[in-house]
Amino acid sequence: GNSVTQMxxxxxxxEEAFLTINCTYTATGYPSLFWYVxxxxxxxxxxxxxxxxxxxxxxxxxxxxxxxxxxxxHLEKGSVQVSDSAVYFCALFAQGGSEKLVFGxxxxxxxxx
Amino acid sequence: SQTIHxxxxxxxxxxxxxxxxxxxxxxxxxxxxxxxxxxxxxxLQLLFYSVGIGQISSEVPxxxxxxxxxxxxxxxxxxxLLLSDSGFYLCAWGRSLNPRQYFGxxxxxxxx
Numbered sequence: 001g002n003s004v005t006q007m008x009x010x011x012x013x014x015e016e017a018f019l020t021i022n023c024t025y026t027a028t029g030y031p032s033l034f035w036y037v038x039x040x041x042x043x044x045x046x047x048x049x050x051x052x053x054x055x056x057x058x059x060x061x062x063x064x065x066x067x068x069x070x071x072x073x074h075l076e077k078g079s080v081q082v083s084d085s086a087v088y089f090c091a092l093f094a095q096g097g098s099e100k101l102v103f104g105x106x107x108x109x110x111x112x113x
Numbered sequence: 114s115q116t117i118h119x120x121x122x123x124x125x126x127x128x129x130x131x132x133x134x135x136x137x138x139x140x141x142x143x144x145x146x147x148x149x150x151x152x153x154x155x156x157l158q159l160l161f162y163s164v165g166i167g168q169i170s171s172e173v174p175x176x177x178x179x180x181x182x183x184x185x186x187x188x189x190x191x192x193x194l195l196l197s198d199s200g201f202y203l204c205a206w207g208r209s210l211n212p213r214q215y216f217g218x219x220x221x222x223x224x225x
Contacts, residue, residue, distance in 0.1 A: 032212045043203050043216035044157075089157060093212030100147070100172075101214055105156030 002027040006090040006104035013080055015113050021075040023064075023090035023104060031092040033057075033066055033073040034101070038087040047075075047088070080111045115140035119204050119217040126224055132177075132191040134220050136204030139185065144206040146187040147214065148179055152200040163187060164209065199224045 006023040013019060025031065032051045036044040048057030053068035064075045073090060090104040116139045126132060138144050148160040159172045161179035169179050176195060180188045187204060201221050207214040 034212070036216075041219075043219050044205075044214075045216070046213060049213070100159060100162055101212060103157040103159075106151075 002031065002092060002094050002102045004090050004092055004102055004104040006088075007107050008105050010108040010110065012110045012112060015082055015111055016079045017111075019075070019077045019080045019084075019109070021088055021090075021107050021109075023073045023075065025071050025073065025090075025092050027071075027092055027094050027102075029094060030068075031094045033064075034091040034093070035062070035064055035073070035075050036089040036091060036103075038089065038106070040086070044089065080109075082111045082113050085109060085111045115206075115215065117204060117206055117215055117217040119202075119220050121220060122218065123221045124223070126194050126222065128196055128224055129193050132189070132194050132198070132222070134189040134202055134204075134222075136187040136189075136217055137185055138206045141185070141206070143184060145209060146181060147205040147207070148187065148189050149203040149205065150200045151203060151219075152197075157203075160189070194224045196224050198222065 003026045007021050034049045035047040037047045038044045048059040050057040050066035053066055056065045062077045064073050087106045087108045089106045091101045093101050118137050145164050147162045150158050150160055161169055161171055163169050163181045166181050177191050201219050203219045204217040205214040
């Protein structure tokens, strides 16, 4: 079946540090890939997405590239801010399957000033 | 524009009591609707999803149930809560063949 594996953390970084959150997936066909972010006490928001191989999603300084050869969609940001403290979820949607996203377990990031 | 509402925002219930959480969507019709639970240390778990009125798919067998009495209303229920039902419950909506989902603000449930 389809699945997503991501770093679980928690991770604590200092402001302006570089961030990488690894995400790999298993799926049949060509899934769409997503990163969602959940700020404290809130629901999830879409951060970025990529729908085909070699696509790069970007938003708010975050980037992730859809790598089909390594089945990965790692999230990166060059300089994190305190406001980036949140839980980050990697997810996939497999075309032709049921109407649902498959999420990773999420990774809690805390950024200290 | 579309909005999604959930209530209550927080709830504290004793073990064995019933539960009813409500989710409504505005500004769209015939959405796909989803209930997720986020328990401490366990990530995001899909509980139920619905592609139309009266159509409910269950992902995880448990003492919870879901209903969709109206097109844009999705209800999560339990007859008798367990301690393990504590968590953060999220409702989401989406469109068929479109993978993006939009999440509500969530309900924090504590079973004591």
